[in-house]
Amino acid sequence: MSDTTAQSGKPKERAWYEPDAKLSRRHAADRRLRIYGIAAIVFALSMLATLVGTIAITAAPAVTQTMVTLEVEVPEGAVDPSDPRGGSYQKILNESVARIFPEVDTPRELRELRQIFSNGGQYALRDKVVADPSLIGRTFEITFPLSDIGDQLHKGEIDRNLPPDYRRVSDQQIGWYDRLVAQDRISAPFNWGLIFNADSRFPELAGLWGALVGSFYALLICFLVSFPVGISAAVYLEEFAPKNRLTDLIEVNINNLAAVPSIVFGLLGLAVFLNFFGMPRSAPIVGGLVLSLMTLPTIIIATRAALKAVPPSIREAAIGVGASKMQTVGHHVLPLAMPGILTGTIIGLAQALGETAPLLLIGMNAFITAAPDSMFNPSTALPTQIYIWADSPERGFTSRTSAAIIVLLGFLVCMNAIAIYMRKRFERRW
Amino acid sequence: MTTLDTTEASGMIMTKTAEDTGTLAKTATAARAGEHETKISASAVSVFYGEKQALFDVTIDIPARQVMAFIGPSGCGKSTFLRCINRMNDTIDICSVKGKIEIDGANIYDPKIDPVLLRARVGMVFQKPNPFPKSIYDNIAYGPRIHGVAKAGSAMDEIVETSLQRAGLWNEVKDRLHEPGTGLSGGQQQRLCIARAIAVNPDVILMDEPCSALDPIATAKVEELIDELRTRYTIVIVTHSMQQAARVSQKAAFFHLGNLIEVDETDRMFTNPTDQRTQDYITGRFG
Numbered sequence: 001m002s003d004t005t006a007q008s009g010k011p012k013e014r015a016w017y018e019p020d021a022k023l024s025r026r027h028a029a030d031r032r033l034r035i036y037g038i039a040a041i042v043f044a045l046s047m048l049a050t051l052v053g054t055i056a057i058t059a060a061p062a063v064t065q066t067m068v069t070l071e072v073e074v075p076e077g078a079v080d081p082s083d084p085r086g087g088s089y090q091k092i093l094n095e096s097v098a099r100i101f102p103e104v105d106t107p108r109e110l111r112e113l114r115q116i117f118s119n120g121g122q123y124a125l126r127d128k129v130v131a132d133p134s135l136i137g138r139t140f141e142i143t144f145p146l147s148d149i150g151d152q153l154h155k156g157e158i159d160r161n162l163p164p165d166y167r168r169v170s171d172q173q174i175g176w177y178d179r180l181v182a183q184d185r186i187s188a189p190f191n192w193g194l195i196f197n198a199d200s201r202f203p204e205l206a207g208l209w210g211a212l213v214g215s216f217y218a219l220l221i222c223f224l225v226s227f228p229v230g231i232s233a234a235v236y237l238e239e240f241a242p243k244n245r246l247t248d249l250i251e252v253n254i255n256n257l258a259a260v261p262s263i264v265f266g267l268l269g270l271a272v273f274l275n276f277f278g279m280p281r282s283a284p285i286v287g288g289l290v291l292s293l294m295t296l297p298t299i300i301i302a303t304r305a306a307l308k309a310v311p312p313s314i315r316e317a318a319i320g321v322g323a324s325k326m327q328t329v330g331h332h333v334l335p336l337a338m339p340g341i342l343t344g345t346i347i348g349l350a351q352a353l354g355e356t357a358p359l360l361l362i363g364m365n366a367f368i369t370a371a372p373d374s375m376f377n378p379s380t381a382l383p384t385q386i387y388i389w390a391d392s393p394e395r396g397f398t399s400r401t402s403a404a405i406i407v408l409l410g411f412l413v414c415m416n417a418i419a420i421y422m423r424k425r426f427e428r429r430w
Numbered sequence: 431m432t433t434l435d436t437t438e439a440s441g442m443i444m445t446k447t448a449e450d451t452g453t454l455a456k457t458a459t460a461a462r463a464g465e466h467e468t469k470i471s472a473s474a475v476s477v478f479y480g481e482k483q484a485l486f487d488v489t490i491d492i493p494a495r496q497v498m499a500f501i502g503p504s505g506c507g508k509s510t511f512l513r514c515i516n517r518m519n520d521t522i523d524i525c526s527v528k529g530k531i532e533i534d535g536a537n538i539y540d541p542k543i544d545p546v547l548l549r550a551r552v553g554m555v556f557q558k559p560n561p562f563p564k565s566i567y568d569n570i571a572y573g574p575r576i577h578g579v580a581k582a583g584s585a586m587d588e589i590v591e592t593s594l595q596r597a598g599l600w601n602e603v604k605d606r607l608h609e610p611g612t613g614l615s616g617g618q619q620q621r622l623c624i625a626r627a628i629a630v631n632p633d634v635i636l637m638d639e640p641c642s643a644l645d646p647i648a649t650a651k652v653e654e655l656i657d658e659l660r661t662r663y664t665i666v667i668v669t670h671s672m673q674q675a676a677r678v679s680q681k682a683a684f685f686h687l688g689n690l691i692e693v694d695e696t697d698r699m700f701t702n703p704t705d706q707r708t709q710d711y712i713t714g715r716f717g
Binding site: 313 | 546
């Protein structure tokens, strides 16, 4: 045929299966593109690993808290059994410290000695006696935190080889600490206080409880407001609203709302909720309301996408058997869209959990030493607590800030994992 | 033999044994189709999608308890007209309908008519089987439940059983009523959808290419079912298959470019069409 004659005419012509230069260039471009992609992913992952790794390494010392165990004698007269809160516990504690270090007697030395022990010791003792007033008049052991410098010393964060003027502990303090170690009075258990204590000026006493409760209340408010409002808005826009210029405008503005910087929402909260409505400053309820403004567009957009993903055949089926519009949406479309809606909601809430700027503006970065009793009490939130601690000068806060970041990241990862799980679990094939 | 005498039986519900459905004598019924009362009467129906007119002045009478097939090339307006009969087009924002469609003498586009009630009387089966992603039982029970026909319990169980039996699905699914309807095969799903439409006790069943997503065996079963159902219901079916129209329908209407060209006994239309376009279409010259 014609091709055989062509081949015999030009015997040098390549067979169809032999690659030419252009083809190998095309393949080379393919390979390059793949390598660029892999390189980009490796770069991104290594940055993430560096970030998390650095935080984890910095946070490591905060995993344990150095504690000291002392024998304490609470004399009969020192504490009134009918009002155990009123006792002078610092004095009792000082006396038991003096029993271990009887040679220390000058006021300057005594002050230095007490610097090793946490200021919180007296409260630990008081709480123990209040919980069990029968301890009055007896001698018992009490374990409480060492102070920041004692903690740092124990964790090796303070270099003993430096000249005394260059470190925060004197040689004498090091000697006392070593004596406590020798007497086996020092222990370093897991740092539960980091989670179950409220904030404090002293790093060894500071914990995240107040921030956790504050964040919980704020997220609760955020969910209670943005979830129903977001779903109603999305259902109306997607299923009922006529398609006209007004709804187009609304749609564009909802998308814009999602892109508004969070600090602007903070200013809005400050102006509207605090100044105009006179709501309590620093309270989780205000934080939650501000966060719900930010979560709302996320939920609306996710809900609309989920509603759109429900195939029209289901709507037709429902309408075909005589369901009203509301029944079609309520019985069929919304339940089928729910996994998508919940996924979007959790992601929106995770975003809200990590949001800092708007909370700063409404005062949730206040120094508050007790967890809030209700959503109307002043409180901090996890990200603002991190912000406060990152600003604090004490060495102990360095590791605690990182530990708090790990806690926050842990919550975010959990929430996102739940979202992914739900998406996988409820994924439907039509 | 079954004594399927439509003349005698017109106006009352007939019962028919299940055997020899395939050989059901269409010839006999078709010849007497003229004696069927009119169930649906459309006059000068025009449909617009926005500016575009999709249907031009369709006037047609659809007889009760027969199968009427709408045939015609794609985009000819047959599905559009079908969806006018239960006001499914209401759900499309830009769609507007002019003219009058009467069912048992009542204009369904009268503002006093609630489309929800209309759709309970005029069931619909769609091109692609679309069971709800719920159990087989709930698929059937949904319609009666929302219309308050029956409360949950034995009354509902009975409706579910009857509907599935009429749809010829009962024996296949009676042991797994609480398994998801989406787990059935395509043909079973389509019969489930038919059972779902029957469950609300309609007079009319509209079918929009009910077999186009099914294999030939499932198609045969559905066609058999349609033939049985016509003893109780007025059926309007849109189909692309000439053979299907010939097999299941007693009357046929040919649509072309939004116009109703010809309505006739199916046998007569396929053997002796009056219009040249019908002739061209059914002989496969276009469409």
